[in-house]
Amino acid sequence: MVHAFTGTYGINYGRIADNIPSPESVVTLLKAAKIKNVRIYDANHEVLTAFKGSGIEIVVGLGNEFLKDMSVNEASAMDWVKENVQPFLPGTRIRGIAVGNEVLGSTDPDLWEALLGAVKNVYNALNRLGLTKDVEVSSPHSQGVFASSFPPSACVFKESILPYMKPLLEFFSQIDSPFYINAYPFLAYISDPEHIDLKYALFESNPGIYDAKTNLHYNNMFDAQIDAAYAALEKAGFAKTEVIVSETGWASKGDPNEVGATPKNARAYNYNLRKRLAKKKGDPL
Incomplete structure (x- = not known):
């Protein structure tokens, strides 16, 4: 099985901001922090060149804007891989391609239709170039693909996206690719701050929740969200x-209605998440 990451955690390297450091500076910072895994949201050549020889593993992104063309045009997928992946290997350790982002959680049925075809054509391009042993194909999902996620054992995929999700999962099972989920306790918290304990969302001491069906106790929402995804996968036939x-994280600043978006909470979430991962203990399920 090809693994996108070999470490416990990594970072998402976004570049839509002001006064951000150069890619070379980012590589230096990551190496100093012993971060071994990075996801970027495109396949920027300056970034990929900067990571050459760093030993840091990268997942590159194929944006949603490319999916409709890629789904019906094998040549476009091949051209993209030849231009954005193949030339940088093996010096830059590209270990995965995220085809689209949160597509099935969006409100664009045309993108839903295009996703599987784009995934297959990108994979087939890698296969023809002999790169599938090194580069994994995936497609990250949002929590929006679930009809419900509380308690975790009750989680199911939305009926509307099942006709698209099941064939995608079937293909990923054939090529040994995992289910990628963007897990944001922050978004769940701001949707219902009156009933969700902030400490539960921030990995801080709290009573937690109990799932009566599985007899499992959860003391943080992050673990619950992951187990909810496993429950939905099992019900869909992909146990x-x-x-x-x-992706995960916490907003340090937000709109007036985004309760809890503060630097203090963002710092607490990221710090406590790293503590949680350092234990190398699985989620309750």
């Missing part, structure tokens, strides 16, 4: 599929 968190 053996691995779940990997492709």
Whole structure:
């Protein structure tokens, strides 16, 4: 099985901001912090060149704007891989391609239709170039693909996206790719701050929740969200599929209605998440 990451955690390297450091400076910072895994949201050549020889493993992104063309045009997928992946290997350790982001959680049925075809064409391009042993194909999902996620054992995929999700999961099971989920306790918290304990969302001491069906106790929402994904996968017939968190975090600033978006809470979430991962203990399920 090809693994996108070999470490416990990594970072998402976004570049839509002001006064951000150069890619070379980012590589230096990551190496100093012993971060071994990075996801970027495109395949920027300056970034990929900067990571050459760093030993840091990268997942590159194929944006949603490319999916419709890629789904019906094998040549476009091949051209993209030849231009954005193949030339940088093996010096830059590209270990995965995220085809689209949160597509099935969006409100664009045309993108839903295009996703599987794009995934297959990108994979086939890698296969023809002999790169599938080194580069994994995936597609990260949002929590929006679930009809419900509380308690975790009750989680199911939305009926509307099942006709698209099941064939995608079937293909990923054939090529040994995991289920990537963008897990944000922050978004769940701001949707219902009156009933969700902030400490539960921040990995801080709290009573937690109890799932009566599984007899499992959860003392943080992050673990609950991951187990909810496993429950939905099992109900869809993919109990053996691995779940990997492709994004998480906490907002340090937000709109007036986004309760809890503060630097203090963001710092607490990230710090406590690292403590949680350092234990190398699985989620309750």
